[in-house]
Amino acid sequence: MASKPELERLVSATERTVLEKKELVMNNIEEENKNLQAPDGEEIKGGGLQPTEALKQFFNHVSLFSAPGISNAEVVELSMTDTIGAAIEKLFIQKVMGAPVRDPHQTGSLPLTDQYVGLLDFASLVLWALEVSTMASSFRWGPFFPVRPEDTLLHVLLILSKHRLKAVPVVDAESSKCVRAFITQNVALHLLLQCEGLPWFETIAGKEIRNAGFETEYNAEQLVFVHGDETLVTALHAMWKYRISGVPILDRPSKRLIGNIRYCDLLILLEDAQVFSKRNELLAQDFLKEHADDDGDHLQGTPLQEDFGAAISAAALSLANVKTPPMQDPVTFSSSDTMKEAMQKLFRARSDRGFIVDDVAS
Template identity: 25%
Template sequence: MDSPPGSARSSPEAEVGLRVEDLWDIQEPQLSPSEKLNSCFESMPVSSFPLAPSSQVVEIPSDSSLADAVETLSKNKILSAPVRNMEAPENASWIDRYLGIVEFAGIAVWLLHQSEVAAQGMIAGSDATTEAADGLAAKLGTVTLETATFVEAHGGVMAKSAPEAAVSMGGSFFETLTSSDFYKNTKVRDISGSFRWAPFLALQNSDSFLTMLLLLSKYRMKSLPVVDLGEAKIDNIITQSAVVHMLAECVGLHWFEDWGTKKLLELGLPLMRPNKVVKVSEEEPVLKAFQLMRKRRIGGLPVVDGSGNKAIANLTIRDVQYLLTSPEIYKAYRSITAKDFVTSVKKYFEEHQDASPMLMNVITCNRDDTIKDIILKLDAEKRQRIYVVDKEDNLEGVITLRDIISRLVHEPHGYFGDFFDGVVPLPQNSRV
């Protein structure tokens, strides 16, 4: 593959690559290529990383409602933001000043979970669970009539599971949920620790690229705010996608080619084998796909055809946002399938040309491709994952941005030391 169009070694990302090149050339000759890269990235401060657009460096107050948070994220066209603890004193440390990072998808999945809780209460039969469901229904206000109708219509099917019940309620229930006072009054701080909520782990400008890369790969952070302790503000937010874009701009440089021309198999990719890939059939309810992502703590999965071996679409946890921002997609369905959901979203894009499409078509590669091929394809398509297929297009595995970064660097023994001291441990359900 050729260098990315327009890359003339003048972009901020390419300048980073040239700096790595200079450091690469002066490394000790006895070092392995992997050790050389580690040494280069350890020598570079995070302050050298290109700044994200100012519209992406956004904070959400902890006392914002879920509705306000969604509006802020949508307005700035970002998927996540740090949550500022409005109850923290002015002289609080950075750890105490922020509750964590909330994602658009996390809010949607949390709300979806509330519908499951209500459905479970309606079918469980225990007084305690029913009481809990009644309490939730009361909070939802106008949903009470909907749930009553559901119970009456399905009274003879008490063996139905909670997820199936939530699916049966369809878009009408969820649309009512997102228009309720419950949605408008619940504060962002109230969902702290929920799905895809990470604690606030900030970098300082003096931290190294190696630290940043390890946190985004081995330690599974989706994004990292960079703080200026002196001015008490966030200077930058670095994401996995931004790192992969930087790598795409470094094509042609000696250090990159030494690493990037290796085939997937040489780098031990894909990490996720076909029998381990979480997937959903095209005829299964799309809600099952989002529930699987939540249960398995993954960011996306393929929609497969009847054979179960060929991917026909790609769903990510971000796509659950259409249940919030575009409820009309769901309005006509009681149990929309994954296939029909994809079709409906694509049709919505065609009718709302001002919308930013979240492409759902599958991008693939094979084991003979190089890591450079993969990086350029992911960066060009603005994707988080690519599926590895054989000559018959059968799934062989999946590669994510995190997998790529994890093959760029390695963690030296005892590298982080006490770096994580004082940091709230990652909630188990945020590791996706």
């Protein structure tokens, strides 16, 4: 049985994979269970090392080097001197949904965080340029909260949660471009699912969605959606106004969820001149139907963790090698699904969003 200092040393070993570290924690808990006397024959769960302690040790010793693709990233960067049009064109050609913006006037002697002014995402640029909302005096910059490869997964999870970010840039002074990769929500989910079997994970992930605080009257009142008989530009306006990366589309008579329009779908507007020109009169439901077959073959079967890890590499927020679920096939959950089942559904669908539906309205 490993002592706590010894366990911390083993878990923190950078050459070990996430799965190997999980086994170390699991084996330690099992060994401590064997050496404890349970009253009246009861099974002691967790042993001397409580699940919460395993959580702290595990996540606080899993470096970002464990993230898939972080070692071979190719991040696209923008400059403050780029025009809006040039930035949209560059991100569109590269099929990149976001990029850090460097200030060319700052010297390399400054800290890395001072060399970048923020993050820009492709969809927000397009929405701003299309004037789907009242034209703002300046563009909405995304915050720049960088981490380093040696930082831990726990640190990244706290940043993603606290600031409601989709991705966190990983900076490295040895990289020619400094920002070497991104840790996205999908990457974090990928790593979390490898923790299956740890007692703390099973305790939390085993809770039903109905008990996780998602279904409240406040959330219901704040739900943003667009009816299928409203125009495509209405959906785009909703995404810009409420700063959301996707909007559910409901059938007005039945209130059924018939699809969702996401940031990544804005690529269609630039790829299809006809859709671009019809955006003010094209109905959202017709937009879904017209492009139902565009990505229908993207999700054949269940991806292996290794394949999915490579596809959603922590690299450049790229869509080039990542297949997304069709707009007409959004990920849905029932109230009785567990958190673990919800995570697995998102993982299999390669999606960063899902919707809780009931048995009546669906």
